[in-house]
Amino acid sequence: MNTIAQSNVARETYWGITSVEYAVFYLLAFTAIAVFVAGVYRRFSRYAEGDDDTFPRLDEFPNRVVNASKIVLSNEKQFNRDLYGGLMHSFILWGFLTLFIATSILAVDGYVYEPIFQGHFWEGDFYLAYQFMVDAMGLLFVVGIGMAMYRRYWVRNHRLWDRHTSTEDDVFIWTLFGLGVGGFLLEGLRVYSAGIPDHEAVSFVAYGMALAFEAVGLPTLGVDQAGLNAAGLNAENLHWLAWWSHSLLAFFFIAWIPYAKPFHMLSSFANVVTRDEKAGRRLPNVPSDLDATNAESIDDFTWKEILDQDACTKCGRCSSVCPAKASDRPLDPRNVILDLKAYREDLDAGGEEQPIIADGGTSVINAETMESCMACMACMDACPVEIEHLNSFTRLNRQMTDQGDVAPSMQDVFQNVMQNGNTFGNSPRDRGDWTEDLEFDVTDAREEEVDYLWYVGDFPSYDERNKQVARSLATILNEADVSFGILFDDEKFDGNDIRRVGEELLYVELAGHHVETWEDCEFDKIVCTDPHSYNTFKNEYPELNFDEFADDPMMPFEYDEQWNDDGEIEVYHWTQAVEELVTEGKLDLTGTELDYTVTYHDPCHLGRYNDEYEAPRELIRATGCELDEMPRNRDNSFCCGGGGGGLWMDFEEEPKPSEERLREALEDTDAGPDVEKFVVACPMCMTMYEDGRKTGGYEDEIEIVDVAELIVEAIDKEDEAKVEVAAD
Structure with a gap:
């Protein structure tokens, strides 16, 4: 690259570097990039070995990239309930991206613009603006790294320290710190060696450091004498040492990215791009093929679930909001994801296979760990990189069910549902008994057309305390003078929670029974007492391909369509339905003043x-x-x-x-x-x-x-x- 005279409003890019060093620099640069590309290729080729994903992940790809960019650049998930963490990550991200863009601008100026236009755009006002932005954002970058180091080493934030905390976390943060501080030191020495030109005042951090060097009387040989042969402690030699130290550290970091924690800069963005916006509220369906496995090996996991593992940054936000961990149950959402990742990487390196999940013995995940999960989705809501924990957790639970490693109490629930259609094990004929104490009759929706088909649910039907709630809701609907009815003994358990415990085929039976029953009823809307029923009817039943199971003699239904895939049938939680009735004036709460x-x-x-x-x-x-x-x-x-x-x-x-x-x-x-x-x-x-x-x-x-x-x-x-x- 041709040099730019120091007298111009610009600077020489490779000042003090010989032609041999210039060649060595680019040899190392190409080597680092080659190692980086090879590592990225190895990572992404590993995803291809994972199982196919149930949901489309790359549809409307341009929109996905745009939306993911908004999420990542705004750091909105990092700010969620953590202002300090949001600012810290924003400073690091925006600073890093600015420095990356600044380096790219130099490359474009030297290798694209100069050969074509025989000149430079990196001078004059553009140069001044460039230098100011680089210093400003570089300073934010260093401040962000400092905030991270303060939280990690001084405060010792509990989220950041666990059994998966390792040396790579320290190397990562200290490398970034070295790049940020080293870059400013390098610039400060250059400005000082150049005689502290007035126009370099826009580089306010480097300019300030140059003034400090001047104040302490750091020796200098002068611009024209700089080079390798200069002897003694002087600014030129220090600049040469800083230049090579900074370059070698940058090359190390580039080459290291695909092999350790820095890879999250790529995998996290890819994870946000490929996220399922309904993740958790709907779960991947189990194939009708009885030979299909869930988690017998690590390759049973889908490529997206493997990407989830690589996207984890060990930030611990999921762990900090997990009610199971807070109650001292043996579940830490972060550790489940990272345990699976560690096992996969050990296996890829030639390690021994072991059961993914088991009740006791040697396994990657212990059955009791997954039994502790409440499927509350707090971990997913808190995760800044959109890891879909519940998909992997449900896969593990399904494997436990396949193996028979389910707690005896849950096995009793499965048995109750299979025999009687409810989790209590009570007679289906008793399901509507709670209506007998009402002063009005509740319509049988199987016999009469209704506006609201009310799915009451197990607990409001059989549990004495919740029967009071059911009678209250019936009274409200009757007072609003709306047409509603229930299914009485044709209503069964909705299947939401046993599905999340891993009993997928029983869930399919229940879903098939309900949609087949609903097909014989006339109604406008489904109203649910239980949010669990509301979720599964609204988000999961429409995802089921009943045609795959209709010919199975074990399935007690003949329904072979995709139920409500167009969303024509509206599904409500009862609070939504009643709020609508209040808004429409059908239920008058005006003037009610409970003094509670x-x-x-x-x-x-x-x-x-x-x-x-x-x-x-x-x-x-x-x-x-x-x-x-x-x-x-x-x-x-x-x-x-x-x-x-x-x-x-x-x-x-x-x-x-x-x-x-x-x-x-x-x-x-x-x-x-x-x-x-x-x-x-x-x-x-x-x-x-x-x-x-x-x-x-x-x-x-x-x-x-x-x-x-x-x-x-x-x-x-x-x-x-x-x-x-x-x-x-």
Whole structure:
């Protein structure tokens, strides 16, 4: 490259470097790039060995890239509940990208623009603007690295230290620090050696360092005498040493990227590009092929699930919000993902195969770890790189089910559902008995056309406490004078939670039964009491290809279509339906003034899964109650502990998620002990919190109520809905 005279508003790119060194520099550069390309190729070719993914990941690819770029460049996920972390990562990312772009500009100027136009654009005003931006963003980069080092080594943030924390984490952060600080040192020595030209004041960091060198009297030989033969400690020799140190460190970093933690710069972006926006709320379907395996080997995982493993940055955000980990259950979402990655890499390096998951013995993941998962999706919501934990977790759970490594209590639930169609094991004929204490008849939707086909659910049908909620909701719908009906003994368990525990084929049986039954009914909308039912009917039943199973003699249905794939049938959670009735004036809550201070718990399947936060709150406010928000609310809500089969399992945990949540309501809300009622909108939450109220010693301090019970009291129909529950 031709040099640019120092007297111009520009600078020489390779000042002080001989032609031999110039050749060595580019030999090393090409070597580093070749090692980088080979490593990236090896990584992506490994993904091709993974299984096919159920969902389209590359459709509308340009839009995916644009949307992913917005997410990544805005750092919106990093700012989620962590302002410090968001600023830190933004400074590092934006600074790194600016320095990368700055290097690219130099290459374009020297190898594209100069040969074509016999000149340079990297001079004058452009040069001044360039230098200012590089210094400004470079400073942000160093500040960001400093923030990261402070959090890691001084504060020792608990999220960052675990059994997968390793030397590569230290090498990564110190290499970035060396690149940032080394770049400024190099520039400062160059500006000082050049006589501190006035125009270099735009490089305010380097200019300041040059003034510092001048203040301490650092010797200099002068610009014209710089070179390898200069002897002694002087600015020129220090510049030469800094130049080569900075270059070698940069080459090391480039070559190292595909082989260690820095690869997340590529894999994380690829992971965001290929994300499924409905991940978690819908799960990959199991093939009808009975020979298909779930997690017998690491290659059973899809290429996207393997990419998830490589995208993990060990940030620990998923771990910090996991209710299972907070309750001291043996689950850490980060470690499950990283354990699978470590096993894959060990296997690729010639290590021995072992079971992916097993109940005891030597395996990659212990069965008890996955039994601890509540399927609350908090880990996925917190993950800044869109890792779809629940897909991998469900794959592991399916393997456990295939192997028979399921907890005895869950096996009992499976047996109850298979024999009686409900998780309680009660007679299907008793499913509608809760309606007998109402002062009006509930329509049989199998016999009459209705506007709302109401799926009541297991707990509102069989559990005495939740029967009160069912009667409250029936009273509300009757008061609104809308046409609604239920399926009575043709209603079965929705299948949501047993699917997340791994019993996929039983889930398919239940789904086939329901859609076949619905086909014989006339209705406009499906309304669900339980957010779990709401999620699975809305997001999962339409994904099932019933045609694959219709000819299976083990399947008790003949339905062979794709149900509601066009979304023609609307599925509502009951709070959405009732809010709509209030808005339309069919249910009058005007003037109702319940004099309670309450707090509200967002159910995972209604909130995080389906982004419905306002309907329950609007109904609570409409009753006149004073709503005091929980500190952890909406998408940051803390799971009750009942999801993912947790309702049917016994864990040695302290505290129980339900107990911790009630403590939070009474101690951490603004109203504190003045909170009178803990309001829920989910039958499973009702069950878990009634239990937590007893085991946590909160029986005399707070009452658990459903939103429906508040509304019934507000419209003065409480006596019609309520039947006293006999004491246990």
